[in-house]
Amino acid sequence: MKKLLKIVGAILILFPIVLIGFLYLAFPKINPPEEIQARQDRENIERGRYLANHVSACIDCHSTRDWKRFSGPLLPESIGEGGEIFDQKIGFPGSFVAPNITPASLGTWTDGEILRAISSGISKNGRPLFPVMPHPAYGKMSKDDLLSIIAYLRNIAPIQKENEVSKPEFPFSLILRTIPQPAEFSSSPKKEDKIAYGKYLFNAAACSECHTKKDKGKPVEGMDLAGGFEFPLPNGTKIVSSNITPDKETGIGHWSEEKFVERFKSMEPPRYQPHLVKDGERQTIMPWTMYAGMTKDDLAAIFAYLQTVKPISNKI
Structure with a gap:
């Protein structure tokens, strides 16, 4: 009996060690990077600028971001430098820093x-990236x-800054x-297919990341958007992020396309210049001035798609 207990004890001790070793050796499953190069022409760079800044x-x-002003507009001299921290304070299982x-x-x-x-x-270097950078969504883009985003990133001003790991x-x-x-690249639908195109843009904007409640970084089941x-x-x-399902009482089911589009475009500079916010005054994490740069057609397509998702009653 003692011998059996010793064997069981050894297994209990060794199993987690073996499991940890297996996870470190087997994951992440690393595919070699493609030998590919983004086109460095003006049209491609501008497409990347639009996506990287507004979609x-x-x-x-x-x-x-300048949190002294409404919606935390970006400090122009900081573009791309990284450093924003997503940690336990907002329910994440660790401290994750934008590079x-x-x-x-x-x-x-x-x-x-x-x-x-x-x-x-x-x-x-083969390190797995936490999906606060929503690579599962981006991996479904075209x-x-x-590549147009990469072309744009190659052309922004270089900033020498080391961030935490x-x-x-x-x-x-x-x-x-x-x-x-592995990515599952798609093709961007034609704009004429408004709902499909809106769904594509919605995924590219990763709206669900902020508009779905999470527990330790995992979406709460049944609470999508x-x-x-x-x-x-x-x-x-x-x-607290808002309900963007088409629920008529607690979501945007009573909104019109015109109201939805105008809500964004009303925040577009120079029409709107972010005002100063004092401590305790209303503030938002929604980067309105960035998303406001989307075209009216693209915003209308996103609205059309949102009208097709499941309405969920959740008063914020």
Whole structure:
């Protein structure tokens, strides 16, 4: 009996060690980066500028926001420098830091390595990336659109800045290794197919990341786009994301396309210049001035798609 207990005890001790070793050796599943190069022509760079600033809004998290002003507009001198922290304060299983994505940092990366990071969540050195940078969504975009973003990033001003390294908590540090998946690139639908095109843009904008409540970084089942994600702000206040399902009582089911589009375009500079916000006054984490740069047609397409999702009653 004692011998059996010793064997069981040894197994219990060795199993987690073997499991940890397996996860580190087997994951993430790293596919070699493609030997590919983004076109450096004006049209491609401008497409990338539009996506990176107004749709996918990569520049939002990878820059410094001025929280003294409404909606936290970007400080122009910080574009791409990274440093924003997503940690336990907003329910994440660790501290995750947006890296520097200016040419000063990405200069040693190939376009294929950048494409793999954006679309599959694997860094140049093989490190898995936490999906606060929503690579599962970006991996469903068209390869051409992602390459245009890369072309744009190659042309922003280089900034020499070293940021902290992301530190996932244990045991999530092991789970994180299993999250990166090969990209499933799609084609951008024709604009005439309004709902399909809106769905594509909605995915590219990763709206669900903020508008779905999460528990330790995982979406709460049955609450897709119903809001409820809490964000503490630097001024000590806390805001909650809104319900964007077509529920007529608690969501945007009573909104018209015109109202939806105007809500965004009303925040577009120079029409709107972010006003100063004092401590305790209303603030938002929504980067309105960035998304406001989307075209009216693109915003209308997103609205058309949102009218097709499941309405969920969730009063914020």
